[in-house]
Amino acid sequence: MGKGALKHHRVLLKLSGASFSGSQDFGIDPRMLARIADEVKQVAEAGVELAIVVGGGNMWRGHEAAARGMDRATADYAGMIATVINALALQDAIEQLGLDTRVQTAIQMAEVAEPLIRRRAIRHLEKGRVVIFAAGTGNPFFTTDTAAVLRAVEIGGEVILKATDVDGVYDKDPDKHPDAKLFDRLSYLDALNKALKVMDATAISLSMDNNLPIIVFNITVPGNIVRAVLGEEIGTLVGNFDPEGEEA
Numbered sequence: 001m002g003k004g005a006l007k008h009h010r011v012l013l014k015l016s017g018a019s020f021s022g023s024q025d026f027g028i029d030p031r032m033l034a035r036i037a038d039e040v041k042q043v044a045e046a047g048v049e050l051a052i053v054v055g056g057g058n059m060w061r062g063h064e065a066a067a068r069g070m071d072r073a074t075a076d077y078a079g080m081i082a083t084v085i086n087a088l089a090l091q092d093a094i095e096q097l098g099l100d101t102r103v104q105t106a107i108q109m110a111e112v113a114e115p116l117i118r119r120r121a122i123r124h125l126e127k128g129r130v131v132i133f134a135a136g137t138g139n140p141f142f143t144t145d146t147a148a149v150l151r152a153v154e155i156g157g158e159v160i161l162k163a164t165d166v167d168g169v170y171d172k173d174p175d176k177h178p179d180a181k182l183f184d185r186l187s188y189l190d191a192l193n194k195a196l197k198v199m200d201a202t203a204i205s206l207s208m209d210n211n212l213p214i215i216v217f218n219i220t221v222p223g224n225i226v227r228a229v230l231g232e233e234i235g236t237l238v239g240n241f242d243p244e245g246e247e248a
Contacts, residue, residue, distance in 0.1 A: 006047060010155065010158055012151060017056045017057030039223065043225060051152075051155055053133045053144060084134045087105075099130060102121075104116045104132070122156070150206065163224075167182055167235060170183070182236065184236060186239075216236045218235065
């Protein structure tokens with residue numbers, strides 16, 4: 001994959017906690033982790049400046065703990081710590097392949113990661129290092145999807161690649177409805193108005209305000225991270241489109 005073939009040069013990859021668990025119900029699947037790391041290496045070695053935001057749902061789900069009676073803010077902070085576990089595991093997997101990485105956390109953990117410093121993160125990217133952002137926004141009541149959009153805007157990212165376990169955005173749950181329709185393109189407003197499961201409303205609104213496109217794709221298909229960076233038409237592209245799907 002040569003640099004001339006690249007469509008995007010600075011990318012934010014959003015990995016959910018489910019991306020780490022693979023076929024498991026909980027925790028980290030070493031095989032899945034190794035495959036993600038290998039694709040990250042391919043992307044980085046092609047000259048793409050790559051930042052990653054990780055979720056923590058494979059370890060902890062704050063909203064579920066809150067529903068069982070735990071204080072919501074406390075539950076969310078525990079979830080932020082879960083994302084750090086994933087970030088460190090991903091860092092190790094990537095560095096075992098010989099690639100330089102840096103983990104930055106929105107909650108200071110000086111012994112294991114750098115604090116979140118925007119200019120330092122950009123400098124790491126310019127030097128060819130993969131930057132992994134953990135601990136969400138550092139605030140409760142905000143999702144890691146919102147954190148992904150926020151970090152993408154902060155570093156001047158060109159696109160958000162949101163990894164999921166389905167082929168893109170559907171008009172209804174494809175696991176429950178065999179006739180569910182997959183969208184090739186979707187406007188921010190349609191995603192909001194139809195309450196489609198792209199990202200939460202805060203994340204989509206922030207993307208719309210900054211005209212930052214989102215590509216939702218299936219990470220369980222090997223090679224899809226690379227395909228998305230190359231600009232191949234996979235998954236669903238969410239952006240500033242009119243109702244006919246043309247760019248506005």
